[in-house]
Each structure stands twice: as structure tokens, then as C-alpha cells.
Amino acid sequence: xxxxxxxPTTGSxxxxxxxxxxxxxxxxxAVKNAALxxxxxxxxxxxxxxxxTENSMANELILLPRWRVVAVLCLxxxxxxxxxxxGGIHIARRRSAKRREILVTRVEAPTTLGQRIFFYAAPVLxxxxxxxxxxxxxVNGGLSESRYWIDLGILVLTYVMLxxxxxxxxxxxxxLDLGYVAFYAVGAYSYALLAITFGLSFWICLPxxxxxxxxxxxxxxxxxxxxxxxxxxxxxxxxGEIIRLVLINWVDLTNGGAGIxxxxxxxxxxxxxxxxxxxxxxxxxxxxxxxxxxxFLYYLIxxxxxxxNIVTMRLRRLPVGRAWEALREDEIACRSLGxxxxxxxxxxxxxxxxxxxxxxxFFAVRQGFISPESFNFxxxxxxxxxxxxxxxxxxxxxxxxxxxxxAGPEMLRNLGFLSAVFGDGFDPNEYRLLLFGAAMVxxxxxxxxxxxxxxxxxxxxxxxxxxxxALVKEGHG
Amino acid sequence: xxxxxxxxxxxxxxxxxxxxxxxPLLTIRGVKTFYGNIIALKGVxxxxxxxxxxxxxxxxxxxxxxxxxxxxGNPRAREGTITYAGNEITRMATHDIAKLNIAQSPEGRRxxxxxxxxxxxxxxxxxxxxxxxxxxxxxxxSIFPRLKERxxxxxxxxxxxxxxxLAIARAxxxxxxxxxxxxxxxxxxxxxxxxxxxxxxxxxREGMTIFLVEQNAYHALKLAHRAxxxxxxxxTLSGTGKELLADPQVRAAYLEGGRH
Numbered sequence: 001x002x003x004x005x006x007x008p009t010t011g012s013x014x015x016x017x018x019x020x021x022x023x024x025x026x027x028x029x030a031v032k033n034a035a036l037x038x039x040x041x042x043x044x045x046x047x048x049x050x051x052x053t054e055n056s057m058a059n060e061l062i063l064l065p066r067w068r069v070v071a072v073l074c075l076x077x078x079x080x081x082x083x084x085x086x087g088g089i090h091i092a093r094r095r096s097a098k099r100r101e102i103l104v105t106r107v108e109a110p111t112t113l114g115q116r117i118f119f120y121a122a123p124v125l126x127x128x129x130x131x132x133x134x135x136x137x138x139v140n141g142g143l144s145e146s147r148y149w150i151d152l153g154i155l156v157l158t159y160v161m162l163x164x165x166x167x168x169x170x171x172x173x174x175x176l177d178l179g180y181v182a183f184y185a186v187g188a189y190s191y192a193l194l195a196i197t198f199g200l201s202f203w204i205c206l207p208x209x210x211x212x213x214x215x216x217x218x219x220x221x222x223x224x225x226x227x228x229x230x231x232x233x234x235x236x237x238x239x240g241e242i243i244r245l246v247l248i249n250w251v252d253l254t255n256g257g258a259g260i261x262x263x264x265x266x267x268x269x270x271x272x273x274x275x276x277x278x279x280x281x282x283x284x285x286x287x288x289x290x291x292x293x294x295x296f297l298y299y300l301i302x303x304x305x306x307x308x309n310i311v312t313m314r315l316r317r318l319p320v321g322r323a324w325e326a327l328r329e330d331e332i333a334c335r336s337l338g339x340x341x342x343x344x345x346x347x348x349x350x351x352x353x354x355x356x357x358x359x360x361x362f363f364a365v366r367q368g369f370i371s372p373e374s375f376n377f378x379x380x381x382x383x384x385x386x387x388x389x390x391x392x393x394x395x396x397x398x399x400x401x402x403x404x405x406x407a408g409p410e411m412l413r414n415l416g417f418l419s420a421v422f423g424d425g426f427d428p429n430e431y432r433l434l435l436f437g438a439a440m441v442x443x444x445x446x447x448x449x450x451x452x453x454x455x456x457x458x459x460x461x462x463x464x465x466x467x468x469x470a471l472v473k474e475g476h477g
Numbered sequence: 478x479x480x481x482x483x484x485x486x487x488x489x490x491x492x493x494x495x496x497x498x499x500x501p502l503l504t505i506r507g508v509k510t511f512y513g514n515i516i517a518l519k520g521v522x523x524x525x526x527x528x529x530x531x532x533x534x535x536x537x538x539x540x541x542x543x544x545x546x547x548x549x550g551n552p553r554a555r556e557g558t559i560t561y562a563g564n565e566i567t568r569m570a571t572h573d574i575a576k577l578n579i580a581q582s583p584e585g586r587r588x589x590x591x592x593x594x595x596x597x598x599x600x601x602x603x604x605x606x607x608x609x610x611x612x613x614x615x616x617x618x619s620i621f622p623r624l625k626e627r628x629x630x631x632x633x634x635x636x637x638x639x640x641x642x643l644a645i646a647r648a649x650x651x652x653x654x655x656x657x658x659x660x661x662x663x664x665x666x667x668x669x670x671x672x673x674x675x676x677x678x679x680x681x682r683e684g685m686t687i688f689l690v691e692q693n694a695y696h697a698l699k700l701a702h703r704a705x706x707x708x709x710x711x712x713t714l715s716g717t718g719k720e721l722l723a724d725p726q727v728r729a730a731y732l733e734g735g736r737h
Contacts (some may be wrong), residue, residue, distance in 0.1 A: 215602070319603055326600050329589035336549055336583055338575035338604035455591055 043127025059363020165355030174328025179240025213357025259371025391450025590633025601650030
């Protein structure tokens with residue numbers, strides 16, 4: 001171990017030495033970065049640009065591939081990005097350079113193949129998610145035929161969003177919440193009651209539902225401030241049940257177990273999806289199809305989920321997000337470092353609940369019918385297991401786990417050919433829970449910390465006050 | 478850092494920076510702390526003056542760590558007063574106390590294991606809103622070069638000694654006037670213990686006031702300007718470090734057991 005006094009002398013020369021070297025090695029990362037941008041462009045252009053619809057001679061809709069346009073656009077993105085990287089915009093370059101300095105050890109040391117896959121998987125998966133309705137349409141040969149698949153996509157994305165919302169509470173702040181479905185219910189009933197009673201539109205009710213759910217999150221937060229672990233789990237579980245029982249028994253307001261039916265449907269920012277003259281189809285000169293609404297719902301939940309994700313990622317880099325993570329690690333240390341654990345916990349509950357409320361409002365507007373039975377404990381358990389299986393705190397892991405947990409059982413329905421192997425009367429769907437349990441056990445054996453157990457350090461907080469690269473590099477060798 | 482006078486520690490009043498005008502920074506008067514109905518501190522009086530190293534020694538369960546936690550308001554003192562730099566902090570919330578330029582390296586280190594060393598240090602700097610984060614980072618990295626090497630490693634992967642260094646470094650990131658250290662030598666190899674005590678002495682020489690709770694009585698008393706001995710929740714002895722080192726009672730109870 002070095003003597004402490006030796007450090008200042010060894011600290012400064014490399015600082016000076018690395019500066020010129022940085023300029024020389026600028027080219028390769030810039031190319032990589034530009035290539036990545038082009039890749040994202042490619043992913044985005046598949047649904048948007050790559051195909052053009054034309055009327056054929058027989059007046060059928062045919063798709064014309066336009067790969068040359070896509071290629072040209074990708075090249076343009078690559079070139080522009082490369083130019084920017086190599087010194088076009090001063091601030092952008094300085095920032096990325098600084099980040100690179102800080103990230104040196106992280107990028108070089110622990111980057112395994114798996115992490116690299118995840119790094120590139122995010123933009124690719126996003127592209128797939130955006131192009132999903134088109135893909136299903138192409139595969140099934142028609143928009144109406146792919147309704148089942150788009151509905152499934154909506155369901156998956158709803159759980160992705162719920163998983164990301166709960167991830168704030170459980171994954172980041174480390175507060176085990178078994179009653180998350182309560183906020184989902186608050187959001188759903190808020191929209192249903194506001195829309196039916198006051199005739200408010202979905203776009204007004206959506207933020208209101210989020211705010212109401214956040215208030216309930218704070219209400220739950222106060223009594224459980226001092227609880228942790230098992231005790232917290234039990235109280236939140238009870239909270240979820242209380243909300244459900246209130247919904248069942250407060251018949252005057254909620255219509256009890258019969259639920260609320262004929263909830264107003266979503267509109268395209270005020271334009272309803274009807275066959276009327278002022279409906280969506282007529283306004284945009286399209287042929288009326290019920291699928292317009294479904295596709296719109298798909299993109300609505302996609303946007304809501306992405307907003308959840310982006311907000312979470314940003315918050316992680318702000319002091320409050322860092323405080324959540326520190327709270328998960330050690331509450332006493334947090335307090336002695338001057339962090340107000342009360343407000344930190346309450347913000348985690350409130351923000352997590354808010355996204356649950358958004359998802360709930362979406363659920364209500366999509367179903368058109370809600371009843372307390374949609375918000376039982378099993379829902380909470382599923383959302384929680386999505387977070388746990390995905391890897392606490394990992395956004396990508398949660399998305400993958402949600403897809404596997406929600407779409408996986410659906411896939412079993414399509415395994416009819418297995419009856420040829422196991423004889424008639426074999427219904428793979430009956431083995432759903434068995435497979436589910438087996439998958440859980442396998443997960444816990446091989447990946448006990450979830451699918452994506454890696455936690456990205458969120459260093460950006462110190463971005464502008466970053467330490468010099470020399471400081472980092474010195475110890476690296 | 479480890480120079481000649483570490484073997485023969487000068488008496489407090491002879492040492493130049495030791496308690497020049499004896500301005501009290503932390504004053505603890507008649508503090509009683511309870512865990513439920515069980516009394517843990519039975520009326521403790523302690524003074525820590527500006528620029529001093531004050532040590533509190535005592536056996537397991539004497540209440541040393543309880544006192545440390547009581548200063549930070551968790552648990553709260555049921556009776557008595559704790560005054561820091563003229564403000565009474567007895568009833569303040571822990572996170573508000575931490576904003577008064579007091580920093581603590583708690584018992585058992587309590588670093589954030591899943592966060593990197595760098596992020597741990599950022600957490601320490603969050604009190605003063607990262608005002609001088611860069612300088613402070615360079616400073617703690619020069620005090621603990623080992624941390625500089627480990628900057629982007631997760632806290633939980635550090636060795637015990639490195640974790641202790643990180644706990645102290647994290648506390649230093651808020652530029653405290655008073656540093657509370659709870660058993661920094663716990664479970665560490667003798668060589669690392671010496672390093673840590675060297676750092677404590679160096680920090681004090683730069684003007685930081687240090688209140689140190691230790692079981693390692695020999696090292697702690699050698700380092701301290703003044704010291705207190707705690708037995709089952711009460712202060713039984715106090716004096717300069719050298720006086721206590723020579724005290725037959727202290728020798729019998731804490732030193733001749735062979736913990737050197």
C-alpha cells in the first residue's frame with residue numbers, strides 16, 4: 001500500500017500526460033458512436049420508412065420495400081453523427097468525453113458479452129416494440145386478423161409499465177410493496193368515476209388519476225415509515241386488500257362487486273374512434289376499422305411505459321434517485337449522511353404509485369369495464385415477481401420478465417401440436433402454473449438475483465464536477 | 478506520519494495544537510438514553526473541545542456506540558442535553574444534525590455495498606450539494622490511495638480495511654468540523670489499524686476535531702489528547718490519554734489483557 005504522502009506527486013503527471021493521448025484516440029469511439037446511431041436509425045426506419053403501401057392493378061394494398069431509402073438515411077445519420085462527434089458541437093463532445101473519462105474503468109473492466117448484448121438490445125427492442133403492430137399485420141396478413149396479437153402486446157406493455165412503476169419502490173428504494181395493485185385500482189376507478197360522473201375526457205383524467213394514486217401512495221407511506229422488510233410487506237399487503245374490500249363494499253360509489261361498465265372509450269386527442277362523420281377514420285380519410293382504436297391503445301401504453309422508464313432513468317441520476325438507492329442499501333448510514341429518509345421514502349411511494357395510477361387509468365379506458373376482482377392480490381404478486389425475476393432495479397430485466405410472464409402463458413395456448421405427442425385431451429394450458437413454478441425455481445437456482453442482476457452505476461450526477469481521468473486511470477493498471 | 482512521539486505521546490497541554498483555548502465544540506451533559514425500559518446511558522458528561530482528539534474506551538456493551546448514536550439523535554436522549562457549537566441538538570432529527578458539519582463513520586462501517594466507491598463518496602458529499610466535490614474527492618483519494626484504485630468497484634467487494642477507509646472517506650466528503658468515529662479498528666489487521674490511526678492523527682493535525690470510540694484502548698489512548706472510560710453506561714474515569722495509559726485500573730481492565 002502506498003504511503004498517503006506519495007499520492008499527490010503521482011497524481012498530477014498522468015493528468016497532464018493523458019490529455020494529448022485523448023485527442024488521438026477520439027476517432028474510434030466517434031465511429032462506434034456514429035455506427036450505433038445508424039443502428040438506431042435502422043431500427044426506427046423499419047416500421048416508418050422501409051415499406052410503402054401502394055394500390056396494385058387489382059386495387060389491392062401491396063407493400064413496396066424501400067430499402068435504398070433506408071440505407072441512404074442510415075448513411076446520412078452515420079455521417080452527421082460522426083461529424084458532430086469529431087468536433088462539430090463543442091458541448092456535446094466535451095460532455096461525452098468527460099463521461100468517457102469517468103467510465104474508463106467500468107467500461108473496460110466488467111463489460112461482459114451479456115452486458116454488451118443488453119446495451120445493443122435496448123434500441124433494437126424499442127424498434128421492435130414500435131414496429132410491433134406492423135409486424136403482426138404483415139405476419140397475419142391483415143390488421144383485423146392480428147387483433148389478438150396486438151391485444152397481447154397491450155397486455156404485456158401494461159405489465160411492463162406496472163413493473164417499471166413498482167421497480168421504483170421495490171427495486172430502487174428497496175421497500176417491499178405487496179399491495180401495488182391498490183394504486184392500479186385507484187387509477188382505474190378514478191378514471192371510470194370521473195369520466196362517468198363528470199364526463200371528463202381521458203386526457204384530463206389521466207393526470208388526475210396519477211395524482212390521486214400518488215396521494216394514496218403517500219397515505220400508505222406515512223404509517224409504514226418505520227417499517228422494513230417483512231413487516232412492511234405485510235402492511236402493504238393489507239393495504240392492497242383494504243382498497244379492494246372498500247371497492248367491493250362501498251356500493252354507492254363503486255357499484256360494488258358488479259363493477260363499473262360502459263366506461264367512455266379513449267379518443268384520439270378529442271376525436272372519437274367511431275364510424276361517424278367526425279370520427280377518427282372520417283377525419284383522416286381512412287376506412288373505418290375498430291382496429292384503429294386498438295392500435296392507438298397500443299401506442300398509448302407504449303408511450304406511457306416509455307415515459308415511466310425515462311422518468312425512472314432520469315430520477316436515478318438525480319439526488320433523490322441516488323438517495324433511494326442509498327436507502328435500499330443502508331438506512332442508518334443514509335440518515336447520518338444527512339438524507340431525510342422520511343421524504344425520500346414518501347417520494348418513492350408517491351412516484352411509484354403515480355405510475356400505477358396511470359396504468360390503472362389506461363386499464364379502465366381499454367377494458368371499458370372494471371370490477372374489484374381485477375385488482376386482487378394475485379395481480380400484486382405477478383407485478384412483484386416481474387420485478388424480482390427481472391432483477392431488482394434493472395429496467396431491461398423488468399421488461400424481459402414482463403414479456404416472459406405475461407406472454408409466456410399465452411404462448412402455451414398455441415402448443416396444440418403437443419397433443420400429438422401426449423395424446424388427445426392434453427391441454428398445455430392446464431400446466432401453466434406448473435411450468436410457471438418450475439421456471440421460478442430454475443431462476444432462483446441459476447440467477448438468484450434476477451435476470452439482469454447487474455447494476456449500472458449512475459455516475460452522471462458528477463458529470464460536470466467529474467474527476468479527472470488521471471485519477472481514475474492511475475489505479476487501473 | 479508514524480514518528481517518534483507516537484511511542485511517547487506528549488501530554489495534552491504540551492502538544493501545540495491540543496486544546497489551545499479549550500473552546501468546547503461538543504458538550505454532553507447528563508445524557509440518559511433508554512432502549513424501551515432498559516437504561517443504556519446513565520447520565521453521561523463529556524466535553525470535546527475544538528482541535529482535540531477525544532477517545533471513549535470501554536468494554537463490549539458499555540454503551541459507547543449508544544452514545545455515538547445518541548449524539549446523532551437516534552435513539553434520542555430521554556434526559557440531558559447535547560450541545561454542538563452553541564446549538565442544542567438533543568431533539569433534532571438525525572439528518573438535520575448531519576447538516577451541522579458533524580460527520581459520522583458509524584459502527585460496522587455501513588457503506589453502501591451495491592454502489593461503487595465513487596457513488597458512496599458522492600452520497601457523503603450530498604449534504605453540501607457537491608459544492609467542492611472534485612477537490613474533496615482528490616483529497617480523500619490522496620489520504621487513502623487505495624480508494625483511488627478502487628473508485629469504480631462496488632463497495633461490497635472491498636476488503637474490510639478498505640471498507641473502513643471508505644466509511645471514513647465518505648464522512649470526510651462533507652468537510653466536517655467534528656468527526657465521530659465508531660470503532661474504526663474493528664476486525665482489521667494490525668497494520669491496517671495503524672494506517673487508520675495515522676490518518677486520524679493527520680486529520681487532527683489539519684485542524685479537525687475527532688471523537689473516537691474504541692475498544693483498542695492502547696492505540697486509542699496513545700492517540701488521544703483526552704480520554705474517557707465508560708463502564709455500563711457511566712463515565713468512570715477521565716483524563717489525558719497519557720494519564721489513562723498509566724492508570725493502574727485502566728491497565729488492568731483494558732490493556733493487560735494483551736490487546737495491543
